[in-house]
Every structure is written in C-alpha cells, then in structure tokens.
Amino acid sequence: MTDQAILVTGAAGFIGFHVARQLLGEGRPVIGLDNLNSYYDPGLKQARLALLRNEAGFSFVEADLADRDTIATLFARHGFAQVVHLAAQAGVRYSIEQPQAYVDSNLAGFLNVLEGCRRNGCRHLVYASSSSVYGANTKLPFSVQDRTDHPVSFYAATKKANEVMAQSYSHLYRLPVTGLRFFTIYGPWGRPDMAMFLFVNAIMEGRPIRLFNHGKMRRDFTYIDDVTRVVSRLIDLVPADDPAAANAPFKVYNVGNHHPEELMHVVGLLERDLGRTAIKELLPMQPGDVMETFADVEDLMRDTGFAPSTPIEQGVRNFVAWYRDYHKV
Template identity: 55%
Template sequence: MKVLVTGTAGFIGSHVALQLLERGDEVIGFDSLNDYYDVDLKKARLARFMEHPGYTHIHADLADRTAVESAFATHKPRRVINLAAQAGVRYAAENPHIYVASNVTGFLHILEGCRRHDVEHLVFASTSSVYGANTAMPFSEHQPTEHPLTLYAASKKANEQMAHSYAHLYGIPCTGLRFFTVYGPWGRPDMALFLFTKAILAGEPIKVFNHGRHKRSFTYVDDIVEGVIRTLDTLPGKDNDWNGNLPDPASSGVAPYRLYNIGNAEPVELLRYIAVLEQCLGRKAQMEMLPLQAGDVPDTEADVSELIRAVGYAPKVSVGTGIANFVSWYRSYYGV
C-alpha cells in the first residue's frame, strides 16, 4: 500500500521507511532536514533508500500548510505514519516556538490531510515523557497524564488529544505510540549513547546525571520499527462501552482511537548501560557525576502488555546486543 511517512530523514523514520520498502509498500517520505543536528547524518540515512523505486521524497516542513496539503492531494496515501517532530526534551527551553510550529501546528496539518483524503489509519508518535510527574511504575496507558514536565511532553500530549477529537468528529482511525528511550545504529547525536560513545573514544569525560542511578526502558530501534509497522496494519476500533463514566485514557468509547506504550518492559539502570558500552568499546569512561536535570524523570518503565495483546509486539534485542550493534555502526560511519 501507499504510506506517507513523515520524518524519513530522522532516526526512527528512516528505519521505518526502509522496512516498509523492503516489504513492498510504496513510501512517500516527508522531511525538512532541519539543522537541529548534523544534516549530513540525515542525508546519509536517506541515501540508504532515496533511489529505491518505491520511494518518493518531499523536502518540506510540516508547518508549511500548503506543502502538506499538496502531499496528500498529489499522492493520496492510504495510511500515514507521523514521526516528524522537533525532538529533544531540553532544547524546548531555548526554542519553544519551534516545538509548537512542528509538533502542534504541523500535526494539525497532518490531521487535516487525513480528514480530507479518507486516510484509513493514522499512526503517530507520542512519548513516554507525557507521564511527567507520575511515579507509579510501570507506566501504563490507563494512567492519567495531566502533568507533563516539559514543553516537548506537553506538545505530544496535545497531539494525543487532537487525534482523539479528529477520530471522534471525522471517524479517522488514529493510534498513538508512546515511545520509550530508543537507541541503535543511525541514532540521534543528542542522545546519551551517541554522546557517551563520542566522548569515551575521544578520552573525554561524560556527564552522568542523577549519578547514574535512574532507570530507562532502553529499546532497540529494530524492535520499535516492528511495533510501529504491526500497529499500522491493525486498525483501532471503539474498544470501550460508553456508560457515561470517565473513558479509559488508553482508548475511547466514542472514536476509533488507541494509545499504546512501545518500549522494552525491562528497564536498565544508567550505570549498567554505561558499563555495557565500556565493554563494547574496550575503554573505561571518565564519569562526571551530576544531579538530575530539570524536567527529567527519575525512572521510566514501560508496561507494554496492551501492545502485546493488540499486535503481538515482542522486543527481542538485549541491551548488550543493541549497544554492540550501535558501536559497530558508529566506528564504521565515523571511521574510528
């Protein structure tokens, strides 16, 4: 089928596009290649499939309403995967307007395109950051998420609510995926694994926040991609009976709408993550121990039982294997 994938020059988006092409789908890629981080890395990701006969690239920004409308009108995708967004939790403190333009206005343009062109299913990226001030572990989609701690998280919470309103008003099947910490080859240079690897190989100290004691549901990118595509192939329905009670935050009694956590259900402490990286690199890290950063949550742990039930999601890659694969890619890509 024909699938519009936004963010195809991005970390997860490039992997998703490649997998869809390999299984025989036609992919319409949409990406602005902004300079939030190394544009050459983004171009290198695209180069893996840019010449594939099933791929068409649109170089534009989601905030450009005309460009998004044109993409839908010209290519008429059957389904849409929206992965484009201004990423980075802390960058929002410096550039808040970029987040609203990309993550809120841009998402509205996607919703309008789906509405006006009879899209069968919209799958969109949310984030574990929406759990914000929650401390109950593991994080479940059935928990409320009314207290985000960053603008990035707030923008993604807005996406979830906007999608529900469109699913209800216009019958557009919408599924949101709350990504937990994703890592692997072709990753983002602003993320911990990338920063740690670069610094350790250069003999420089790494900044270890919260003294390395917090845990994350680190999830290998191939496991994420499998979950995204399985979700794309599974349309949501109206899961709840509507009896006048408060609806379940994870689903809806009045719309074809679902939210799922997507991640590894076995969290790993940051110090353990670093120890595995040291082993893969064959070098010890110089660690600068620091307090928890503002806006960071102490721990994340994904309850993925709903996604397992719905689509058979089953992460397979261990942290040891995943980090080794990343290090191998990093050494090859940067020649170090």
Template identity: 60%
Template sequence: MRVLVTGAAGFIGAALTARLLSRGDEVHGIDNHNDYYDPALKEARLARFAMHPNYTHLRADLADAEAIGQAFAAFQPQRVVNLAAQAGVRYSLRNPQAYVQSNLVGFVNVLEACRHGKVEHLVYASSSSVYGANRKLPFSVEDAVDHPVSLYAASKKANELMAHTYSHLYGLPTTGLRFFTVYGPWGRPDMSPMLFAERIVRGEPIDVFNYGNHSRDFTYVDDIVEGVIRTLDHPAQADPAYDPMQPNPGTSNAPYRLYNIGNDQPVPLMRFIELMEQNLGRTVEKRLLPMQPGDVPDTWADVSALRRDVGYAPDTSIEQGVKRFVDWYRDYHHLA
C-alpha cells in the same frame, strides 16, 4: 500499500521507511532536513533507500499547510505514519517556539490532510515523556498523564488529545505510540548513546545526571519499527467495552488507541554506560550531577496492551543492542 511517512530522514523514520520498502509498500517521505542536529546524518540515512523505485521524497515543513495538503493530494496515501517532530526535552527549555510550530501546528496540518484524504489509519509518535511527574511504575496507558514536566512532553500530550478529536468528529482511525528511549544504528546525535560514544572514544568525562540513579527502558530501533508496522497494519477501532462513566485513557468509543512501545525491561543508566565502555574498549570518568530540569528519574513501559492487540514482542537484549550500535558507530566514523 501507499504509506506516507513524515520525518523519513529521521532516526526511526528512516528505519521504518527501509522496512516498508523491503516488504513491497510504496512510500512517500516528507522531512524538512532542519539543522537541529547534523543534516549530513539525515542525508546518509536517506541515501540507503532514496533511489528505491517505490520511494519518493519531499523536503517540506509540516507547518507549511499548503505543501502538506498538496503532498497528500498527489500521493493519496492509504496510511500515514507521523514521526516528524521537534524532539528533545532539554532543547524545549531554550527554544519553546520550535515545539509549537512543529509539534502543534504541524500535527494539525497532518490531521487535516488525513481527514480530507480519507486516510485509513494515522499512526503518530507520542513519547514516554508524557508520564512526566508520574512515579508509579511501570507506566501504563491507563494512567492519567496530566502533569508534564517539559514543553516537549506537553506537546506530545496535546497530540494525543488532538488525534482523539479527529477520531471522534470525523471517524479518522488514529493510534498514538509512546516511544521509550529508542537507540541503535543511525541514532540521533543529541541522545545519550551517541553522546556517550563520542566521549568514550575521545577519553572525555561523561556527565551523568541524577547522580547516576536514572533507569531507562532502552528500546532497540528494530523492535520499535516492528511494533510500528504491526500497529500500522491494525487500524484503530472503537472499543466496545469503553465506559464513559469510567473512561479508559488508552481507548475510546471513537477509533482511537494509545500504546506504550518499549522494551519492558528498564536498565540502570550506569549499566548502559558500562556496556558502552566494554564495547568501545575503554573506561572514562563519570561526572555525577543533579537531575536536570524537565527530566525524570525512571521510565518503564507496560506494553501488555500492545502485546495483546498486535503481538508486539521486543526481543533485542541490551547487550545485543549496544554491541550493534557500537559496531555501526565504529563503521560510520571509520574507527579501528
């Protein structure tokens, strides 16, 4: 297939692009290469497949409607995976405008391009952050998500609503995937695995929020990519059992779906840190701090709908995943 991937130089986008190319798809990647974190890491990810004969790349911002429209018209993708976004809960407290431009303006540009390009299926990144103040675990796509606790979460909830509108008005099949704490090789420097690794290597204390009482549904990147591809290959369809008198937030009478994509096995944050220390061969001080604004104490994905519909089955244990991440980290940073 011809697949357009936005955020192709990002953590998940690069891993997905490599997998799509390996199975024979033609991929056009779009990324703005911004400096939210070190662009050198993005360039290193791209270098793994940039010269592949079935890959082309465009440096452009999703908020540039003309550039996005031209890219779609030239490549004529059959399917689209939108992973480009301004990420980060904490950064949204300092720079909210970045989220409006990338996650709202940018996303409507993608929706418009998909509509006019008659794209067969749009798969887009949502986030576990949409569950916000919810406390019922595990988080289910059938739960209401009307109480976001960060602008980042609100922007992802808005994406789901915008996608439904296009599915309803124009028959565009859309599937939103709520990612749960993705980690692994080539990960983002602003996320806890990379931050923990850096501090452990340097022997510096780790800041542990919520006094260490967090748990997270850590999901290995290869499992995420497998789920994205399985979803991409199953375009959303209208739910014949959808009842407008008792609406299910995860489906619709339009070709629209929402899924959680996680490991379905929450891990205490302190256990994750312990595994990092074991694999890096040293222990460090933990500074126990209060909960940060915009954060949530626990996440846990109910992935039963994704298992049922596309056969999603994450199989990387936290022990395997942390070891693979640390092995990559050592190699990338030339550590003994």
C-alpha cells in the same frame, strides 16, 4: 501489500528512516517527507536519505510540516490511505531553550497532518507520542491507563497535546488513529543528541560523560528494530471504536522493552564494547528529567502478538559496531 504509497514523515530522521526501510523491505511504496533541519548534523540525515533513495519504491519530498499549503497540496495529490507520522522537534532539554520550535513542528505541523488525513480519506494514521507524557508519574510500570496530565517539560506537553488533538479528530471525523508512546529508542543511525550517541562520542574523544542525578537513573531502552516491527504490525491494525475514547477509533500503545536498565550498566556495556574507560562527571538532576521509565506493554502484546525484547547487551554491541563503521574509527 499495497500499491498505494504510505506517507512517512520524518523519513530522514532516526526512527522514520528505519520505519521507511522496513516498509520498503515488505514491498510497500513509501513517500518520505522531511525538512532536513539543522537541529543536529544534516549530514547524518543526508546519509540516511541516500540509503533510502537506493530502495525501489521510495520517493522523497523536502517540506516543512508547518507549511500549511504545501502539506495540504501533498495530501490532496496523493490521498494517502496510511500515514506514519514520525516527524517532530525532539529533545526534552532543547524544549526549555527553544519552545517555539516545538509549537511550529509538534503542534502546527501535527494539525496540518490531521487536516490532510481527514480531508483526503486516510484510513489509518499512526503517529509518534512519547513516554515523556507520563511526566511526574511514580507508579511503575507506566500503563496506557495511567493519567498523563503532569508533564515536566514543554516537549512532553506538546506530545500530550498531540494525543488530545488526535483523539478529538478521531471522535469528530471518524479518523482511525493510533499513537505510540516511545521509550528511549536507540540503535544504529541514532540521533547524536541522545544519551547513547553522546556517551560514545565523549568516551572516544576522552571527554567526560555527563551523568545526571549522579548516574542514578533507569531507562527502558528500546532497540530500533523492535520499533519498526511494531509499526509494521500496527499500520494494518485499524483501531476499533473504544468506549474509553468516546467510542472513537482511537488507540494508544506503549512501545518499550519493559525492562528498565541502570544508566551505569549501560555505560559499562559501552566501555566494554569500545575498549575504553569513561570519564564520569556526576551532576544533579536536570529540569524536565525523570528518574525512571518502564513500559507496561500488555496491550501491545495482546493486540499484535509482539513486544520489544532485544537485550541491551546486543543492542549496545550493534550500535557501537555501527558507530565505528560510520565514523571510521
């Protein structure tokens, strides 16, 4: 426990909201930052933010990470010892349509965070990477020792760039940095552009759900509460010098359920919990997509004594219950 506030970027976003709540629940003050953009319904972001504002120890800054002067001033004012950087332009498919948004947020924005950390004595930066960095890899499960130089979407390329940028700052400035490769996070307060939310919306409205590669996909679905527990454990676990990273205090972990689920099985669970049958539209593979994701979490388990394990059946049930409550259906 510390009296100094932890900066959580993307605090009105899905993962950032849950991480901020976890840290506040542990008695850690949090300064949340978000630009509240309109990539998806800002009303959902405002609803998350309203809950955070009710928590003791929370304060909010509305700002864009790409605004260099504002971010530099924020870091200089607070001298954050710990930073959890979760803000990013998300979405594989959107990156094909709007690549510039990813340059502004994921590259320029991340650079401003790195600069803020290194100039103001940050003791540990924890940031969100993505399982998408594994790209065209076919060896399963994905290991943090695997090569990640074949991204199949521009979103994945920006996340790979984040890892390389972070490692260079860790090496040059002795900045302790931990990257988290997230695998298909889902749960209450989730993003409306993600599969689980899209499927429930379509099923409830009697519209077809779109299943790419004719539904023959497997994903390592990871429940949000498991993710917050990982971040809570890692924020105080400052990485030691790693010979594999030029002796920099730099670490990367997979954060996944290490149990891929057939997409059709997940649809079946949603049908069960919604009490409705989905209309299925089977479509070919989309550009930027991969057939299967599967996390090797041995490093995470070894270093923290914890790895995500919430069964998909329980996670889907919780998500549907939240969806019904939030949308009053």
